[in-house]
Amino acid sequence: MSKKNKNNTKSIILVAIFILLIWAIIADMADEFDLNKSTNNLWTDKTFHIIASSENKDLDDVIKSFASKKGYDIDIEYAGTLDIMQKLNEGESYDAVWISNSIWLYMLDSNVKVADSKYTSINPVIFGIKKSKAQELGLIKDTVYTQDIVNAISSGRLKFSMSNPTTTNSGASAYLGLLSTLAGNPEVLKEENLKDDELKEKLTNLFAGMERSSGSEEFLEELFLKGDYEAVVTYESSIISINKQLEKQGKETLYAIYPVDGVSISDAPFAYIDTKNEKKKEIFTNIQSYILSDEGQKILQERGRRTWYGGINNNVDKTVFNPNWGIDTSKYISPVKYPSTAVIKKALNMYQVELRKPVHVVFCLDYSGSMTGEGYSQLMNAMDYILTDEAANDFLQFSEKDKIDVIAFGTDILGTWQTTNGADTANILNNIHNLKPKGMTALYPAAIEAIEKLKNEDANTYNLSVVLMTDGQANMGTYSELWTEYNRLRNKIPIYSIMFGEADEQELNNVAYLTNAKVFDGKTDLVKAFKEVRGYN
Numbered sequence: 001m002s003k004k005n006k007n008n009t010k011s012i013i014l015v016a017i018f019i020l021l022i023w024a025i026i027a028d029m030a031d032e033f034d035l036n037k038s039t040n041n042l043w044t045d046k047t048f049h050i051i052a053s054s055e056n057k058d059l060d061d062v063i064k065s066f067a068s069k070k071g072y073d074i075d076i077e078y079a080g081t082l083d084i085m086q087k088l089n090e091g092e093s094y095d096a097v098w099i100s101n102s103i104w105l106y107m108l109d110s111n112v113k114v115a116d117s118k119y120t121s122i123n124p125v126i127f128g129i130k131k132s133k134a135q136e137l138g139l140i141k142d143t144v145y146t147q148d149i150v151n152a153i154s155s156g157r158l159k160f161s162m163s164n165p166t167t168t169n170s171g172a173s174a175y176l177g178l179l180s181t182l183a184g185n186p187e188v189l190k191e192e193n194l195k196d197d198e199l200k201e202k203l204t205n206l207f208a209g210m211e212r213s214s215g216s217e218e219f220l221e222e223l224f225l226k227g228d229y230e231a232v233v234t235y236e237s238s239i240i241s242i243n244k245q246l247e248k249q250g251k252e253t254l255y256a257i258y259p260v261d262g263v264s265i266s267d268a269p270f271a272y273i274d275t276k277n278e279k280k281k282e283i284f285t286n287i288q289s290y291i292l293s294d295e296g297q298k299i300l301q302e303r304g305r306r307t308w309y310g311g312i313n314n315n316v317d318k319t320v321f322n323p324n325w326g327i328d329t330s331k332y333i334s335p336v337k338y339p340s341t342a343v344i345k346k347a348l349n350m351y352q353v354e355l356r357k358p359v360h361v362v363f364c365l366d367y368s369g370s371m372t373g374e375g376y377s378q379l380m381n382a383m384d385y386i387l388t389d390e391a392a393n394d395f396l397q398f399s400e401k402d403k404i405d406v407i408a409f410g411t412d413i414l415g416t417w418q419t420t421n422g423a424d425t426a427n428i429l430n431n432i433h434n435l436k437p438k439g440m441t442a443l444y445p446a447a448i449e450a451i452e453k454l455k456n457e458d459a460n461t462y463n464l465s466v467v468l469m470t471d472g473q474a475n476m477g478t479y480s481e482l483w484t485e486y487n488r489l490r491n492k493i494p495i496y497s498i499m500f501g502e503a504d505e506q507e508l509n510n511v512a513y514l515t516n517a518k519v520f521d522g523k524t525d526l527v528k529a530f531k532e533v534r535g536y537n
Contacts, residue, residue, distance in 0.1 A: 049093065051078075054078045062296070100266045124306075124333055129254060130252050140326070158230060163234065166394070168215065194347060215533070265335045304321075353399045354399070360464050361404055366443075368472055381527055382522075382527045383530075407453075409443070410441070412439075448477070497520065
């Protein structure tokens with residue numbers, strides 16, 4: 001080899017060594033300063049990502065405080081139980097899941113590698129009834145059966161609110177428990193039980209007494225505290241939380257009812273999602289061990305969770321598990337057995353199509369000029385999802401018993417369309433697609449028109465709601481006009497809002513506060529926002 005070639009080879013080797021050194025230094029800096037916060041970066045993501053059921057949000061400070069002491073970079077995302085299932089099955093990346101109930105882990109796709117699952121607390125799903133109402137109905141006694149409560153509801157003597165069975169764990173757990181007990185508590189609920197017409201009639205009569213449906217346990221507490229309702233079906237821990245706030249407000253508290261023929265129980269498993277990352281496995285193990293430690297379990301008890309299995313514990317803090325509220329830790333709770341995945345899916349579909357109380361919903365859609373282009377396209381996609389069989393994939397489809405109105409607005413009302421058969425929406429969709437954006441934003445006139453359509457509807461037959469979608473500030477009509485019209489109503493109708501584009505969040509929050517409703521963020525994903533709002537009506 002010539003001297004010149006030898007020199008060239010040495011130069012190449014030196015350059016290669018230099019590049020490797022630079023690469024090592026940068027990698028070391030990434031380790032030291034935790035530069036990578038995203039799996040899209042070149043470096044391995046160092047943040048420990050947990051997805052948790054929304055009812056665990058009150059424990060956020062507990063987990064993050066422990067993580068901070070250990071020096072862990074931790075992120076917790078909260079979502080509805082069935083939304084968590086969808087996210088995991090679609091391959092979204094997380095390191096651990098803290099879901100409401102072990103039954104949902106068994107419904108995950110086989111490609112989701114869940115490991116080392118351990119339940120962290122026990123939370124019965126029960127009826128909480130205003131104490132005076134429970135006394136009036138004869139439900140404050142040692143032995144109450146599910147049928148006693150069903151009889152009170154079916155006869156019109158009791159109304160209740162609960163979270164939606166197709167979007168939340170407490171709703172699904174309560175529904176599956178009612179299914180099982182009203183079916184006579186078979187050893188395991190089977191598909192043939194779901195075909196029983198007498199059982200369906202009992203459940204239909206029961207759900208006819210539902211005043212409000214919530215798409216999350218967190219909002220169920222909010223609407224109950226803001227409204228004037230007789231009863232709620234939710235977690236024991238939620239009833240404890242509601243009662244603490246009712247006492248502070250000087251209001252009547254709820255009385256907890258535990259039917260002796262069976263109660264649904266959630267066990268809040270914390271599980272690792274195996275990505276073959278030993279460091280993350282170590283973080284998971286340490287967090288799980290802390291939750292299950294004496295200190296962690298004591299904190300969970302302070303937040304209203306049972307940390308013992310069954311029911312009997314006479315040494316609890318009576319200021320939390322208050323016997324005056326009917327909270328009973330001296331008796332064994334008979335847990336309802338959950339059925340197979342296939343039966344759960346059929347049962348949820350049966351609820352959505354056959355058993356639930358029908359809805360009469362009015363969609364107010366913004367066709368102002370600013371919706372031209374991407375906004376219009378996203379709105380069309382969202383309505384195509386909501387008003388077709390596609391929604392059945394998420395147990396959110398309308399049924400033949402539902403009524404749907406659509407109000408299109410720009411500078412004024414551009415069009416109104418209705419179907420009295422929620423499964424027949426072809427004409428509505430055709431009109432929605434044929435109208436093009438133009439003009440200004442008559443947000444308040446559209447909302448007033450919506451409540452006008454619902455004000456004479458029978459609230460005992462239908463759950464009533466308005467869904468208001470807008471991408472800008474209202475510049476036609478006023479809030480005071482809506483306030484005046486709303487306060488003339490006999491039935492208080494929730495007006496939910498989906499904000500999009502440059503919508504004024506405060507403006508929509510005012511409408512939500514007035515009507516005991518909620519605002520949904522559709523700025524990044526309008527279809528997702530419409531999916532969420534469907535869980536509330």
